[in-house]
Amino acid sequence: MQATLSQKDFDRLSQFIYNELGIKMPSSKTTMLTGRLNKRLRALRLKNFTEYCDFLFSDKGKEEEMVHLINAVTTNKTDFFREPSHFDYLVNTALPELEELRRYEPRRKLRIWSAGCSTGEEPYTMAMVLAEVAEQNKSFSFDILATDISTRVLDVARRAVYPMERIDPVDNLYRRKYLLRGKDKQNPQIRIVPELRKKIRFGRLNFMAADFGLPEMVDIIFCRNVIIYFDKQTQEQLMNKFSRYLNRGGYLFLGHSESLHGYQTPFTQVAPTIYRKLQ
Incomplete structure (x- = not known):
């Protein structure tokens, strides 16, 4: 009952x-x-x-x-390469712009934050894409911070094991290089390779906390399809909190149905659902 x-x-x-x-x-x-x-x-x-x-x-x-x-x-819906245009923009526009800003400190790693990472598909997608960039540019390095409020989804993300059907959006090149196939044919699964898993730090974080306590400033924040669950006042407050942890010139990526229109924040829209902190 x-x-x-x-x-x-x-x-x-x-x-x-x-x-x-x-x-x-x-x-x-x-x-x-x-x-x-x-x-x-x-x-x-x-x-x-x-x-x-x-x-x-x-x-x-x-x-x-x-x-x-x-x-x-909490609702946790995510996919590998969700909203793929964001990853194209990340590689083709955001990274070159940030590298130009960072030309006087070339040894510093790019730091990216997956805020509301759910079961991990988003930060692992980031890691695949950025690993390809690093392969072509030996001076480029990166770290990824991935946070969520749910311990249940963080456990899945840390384990990095997914059913085979979850990787449908993943290109064959990435599959060959970054995914390991399980041996159980009755329950086909994949696991993210250790080299990528080492690039990501997972942690629990409540967006309502007064201080996020991030160890370092970041260059890029992905917070996609998260703020739709908040009211407008909470959304605006959260965006201003994010800005305090984002380096000048850094980027904020939101979900396809999310917008900062009408909010008082230090962000300028540079593409659909993509914003930049210019000051």
Whole structure:
């Protein structure tokens, strides 16, 4: 038997999720939230959502249950080479522009951040593309930081093992060089090669944190199909936070349905869904 989520408990949960994660949870999401959190009720042996809310909002609940709530309510949809025009722009336009800016510090690595990396397909795509650049230019090197709020998807990303059907968008050249085939023919899988896995640091990060605590400034941020879950005020605040960690001249890539139009940020649009911090 599934527990029923009352309007009162839905309102309590949606307000908590907004305060802690910045994610808007409209009433249309009641069925989704009910289904996902019923699993947590069963795991905790709770009778109803009122008991669940009481536990979640307690000090012990915030410490122990918060990570499970995040894993339950976040949506994680990604693919290898998703929105491929972004990777074309990265190689053909952004990198040459950044190399020109960095010509007086040629030994410094390019630093790129996959913010909201989900199960890892985006940062591994970045790594493939940038590894090709490095192969042609021995003075070029890079590091990738990949973060997400969900521990569940970060575990998948770190493992770097994917079902064979996930690599349909990957070109044969990249498949041969950067993907390893598993031996189980009944469950065909691939794994990203160790050389690329070493290029990426995965970590957990909540965009609502006052300080992201990044160890270094970055040159490029990919934050695609993430801010659509936030309201406009939260989106604008987040973009201004991003700008504080982005070097002058750095690039911000958003998702195909996302825009900074009308927001007060230090970014200038240079292509559809691509922005640059010029000052």
